[in-house]
Amino acid sequence: MTRARAQRFMRVRIAVIAAVIMLAAVYGLWRLSALPCFQLVGEVHCRVETDQPMVALTFDDGPVAPGVEMVLPILAEHGAPATFFLVGQAMERNPGLARRLLDAGHELGNHSYSHAHLLGHLPSRYRQEVGDTDALLRVEGEEHPRLFRPPYGKRLIGLPMAVRDADYITVMWDVEEAYGETDPQRYADFILGQVRPGSIVLMHPMFGHREVISKALPIILDGLAERGLQPVTVSQLLSLEGKSSDE
Template sequence: MAVVFNISKSRDFQLFGEIVNRVDTDEKIIALTFDDGPLPGATEKIISILAQEQIPATFFLTGREMERYPDGAKKLIAAGHQIGNHSYSHPRMVFMSYQAVANEVAKTNELILNLGYKSEIVFRPPYGKKLLMLPLYLQRNNITTIIWDIEPETFSEVSASSEKITEHVVAEAKPGSIILLHVMYPSGQTSMDAVPSIIRELKAQGYRFVTVNDLLTLTSRK
């Protein structure tokens, strides 16, 4: 059972298909990613922050929330950000049937495309969990699994303040890193507050922010 648990939560291994938690590069490029949403208010706020800093980001949205708030997703697309698939209803996709997995992923992809999104759609498993049927479905449909290598919210002592979140991200950043943050709900306000300082401090170190798709295109995949 321990083996199953370790595979399900691994950031750099899955049984089928391609999984990326960062890319191997010497170039100081980095991807800022956000999970969940869209949600009125928070969507507009993060769009404004990113516009002020003049950087793109990647948003892994859920289908259910895109159905509720399609204007938010449209605003993200119009602002030039990448949209990724974060499932329809945000379940733990570890012991799901193949058909249930297909429904979650395909329905959300269809919603993204119907909103006018034109680029490749990558997938991020809810909670980062995957085991058998999800990777198999993604492989058969040529969809890349995107995880992360920097997640400051994992640590309660870090997530307590925006300053600590910033310090953690800056300390852990490497060329080709993928940063995960949650800013769409009230519980994500501290992360939202950290975004401007994360961007500025990494820019000061010479980092350039790109979308996940650009990261995959510009570098060799690890």
């Protein structure tokens, strides 16, 4: 090999290695941004370590009237409080719905203002996403909103910093619904097969899964009762952290 050829070969090799390292770093950050129980900055909870037989049902997105009207009577019938993570933009479009959830005894959390992917933005954008929805939650009557759930569960550093600075904590989940499942029994069984004391369950009753949840939610609530698991709000669940039943 001539010297020039060897140098060219070396340059290509370095470029390929650099590209692989870059791709691995981007992939690593992408995976890191979606970890449910770990985040680089601030407090995050994906479940609560407790032997008390309690779980938190959480409902993301909206509010929209058809979702609220579907879910409220089912929860009321089963005496089950829940936590709703609401989007600021939807609260503005549908004033009064958040207050109805509160009046029915449920808890409200902050699910950003725009529900965009909140990665790679300026700090001011994160502050606005958290702050605008915080203000709307307070107008609707949630006196001390402090639970934040990132859209798509994605966050790295900037968003968690804004969440922490606004005196919020991040709430993720350890039990997820079966996306795309249309059979209510199978949708319910998928969740009931995963829940255990301290679980935080994620469901989407406002849009995509509204139909199936309208039939699956009663099955889920009956199934929890059969297992002796009591639904509570996320805040109630968090207050059990580290407490055992014999205390």
